[in-house]
Amino acid sequence: MDSGNVLLASGSMGGGGGGAQLKNPTLICVPIMADTVDEMLVKVGQAKSASADLVEIRLDYLRSFVDPRGDLAALVNGSSLPTLFTYRPRWEGGQYEGDESKRLDALKLAMDLGADYIDVELQVAGDFIGSLHGSRPSKCKVIVSSHNYECTPSVEDLGDLVARIQATGADIVKIATTALDITDVARMFQIMVHSQVPFIGLVMGERGLISRVLCAKFGGYLTFGILESGVVSAPGQPLVKDLLDLYNFRQISADTKVFGIIGRPVGHSKSPVLYNEAFKSAGFNGVYVHLLVDDLARFLQTYSSPDFAGFSCTIPHKEDAVKCCDEVDPVAKSIGAVNCIVRRESDGKLFGFNTDYVGAISAIEEGLQASGNGSSSLSGSPLAGKLFVVIGAGGAGKALAYGAKEKGAKVVIANRTYGEFPAQR
Structure with a gap:
């Protein structure tokens, strides 16, 4: 069974060792x-x-x-x-x-x-x-x-x-x-x-x-x-x-939910440090792993079990993720990139979201305000009316451009290939 959906059921059989406080005997x-x-x-x-x-x-x-x-x-x-x-x-x-x-x-x-x-x-x-x-x-x-x-x-x-x-x-x-x-x-x-x-x-x-x-x-x-x-x-x-x-x-x-960061390369990502510590602190039965993925569609089709519950998505897969999800949040669709994929447990459908623009734009706004460069514009954002230059037109670049435009900034895109950033965006 080398292709198609691979539905993995959790197992409980393993080796000896370990005390009663352990959840597995491996x-x-x-x-x-x-x-x-x-x-x-x-x-x-x-x-x-x-x-x-x-x-x-x-x-x-x-x-x-x-x-x-x-x-x-x-x-x-x-x-x-x-x-x-x-x-x-x-x-x-x-x-x-x-x-x-x-x-x-x-x-x-x-x-x-x-x-x-x-x-x-x-x-x-x-x-x-x-x-x-x-x-x-x-x-x-x-x-x-x-x-x-x-x-x-x-x-x-x-x-x-x-x-x-x-x-x-x-x-x-x-x-x-x-x-x-x-x-x-x-x-x-x-x-x-x-x-x-x-x-x-x-x-x-x-x-x-x-x-x-x-x-x-x-x-x-x-x-x-x-x-x-x-x-x-x-x-x-x-x-x-x-x-x-x-x-x-x-x-x-056997009941642990699996999450991870999808990317290529991906081993450098600190996401597992953040999420696994959060899971531990919250008492949530989940594990977050590095996922070196070459073909996003094949990966999502193969690991289609509810056990694989959600993923962060980084380069070069953010734009492909829009096409791979069953439903995409309107904001993520407007941006043209997904960095967060959640699997609905009831039917296994994949939902795509984009949180890049919120995190990045909020950080930039806070930095401007802290440095005294914030304005008292009608929109309430220190970015309103400012020139906002985005270098690169990948998934993260799209998210930043979208967020800055929503805040009233004048956005300029600098990219190696003109056609990678559609004019309507």
């Missing part, structure tokens, strides 16, 4: 990558201080691993958090290039020494699990993973992949794909919400960021969060601090 895992065992244990301590639930020990990042038993025992016994051991080979996106039997033997040894989880790749999982002859420690759960660094397959293909992973005897299914478009993530959510087994489903890249946050809503077993910017084990991993403090990850539930 775990936060910190990938630990370092040259030495001692450095890894320092980072484990940092992960615990950051309120992570477990750590992924990436053995393939160790500069020296000549004493597997000693090093693994030190990592297991020295870790203050539950441990997931991964020894990722180059052919699956990792760093290891050595002998396969030694790699898999290290994972078996980690199980024997008390690891809580080990991650083994689908390509070798059947033989690996079969070689355990049913004698694996009951404490250790086996995650069988598949990584696609090219794209996100269809729902049907993802479903087949889940079945193949389950057939190996996996305790937990993990699938990581790549987002070519933000709508790709919807397919992962569909698999996640209907999964009958513990499922980790993540979509890599900036367009897949919502998979790492909203997995808590749709029933994912765990997500990954990093300790410092840029130090990632896969593209698009957010900071643990952002998961907890920005997105209020622990409070996301």
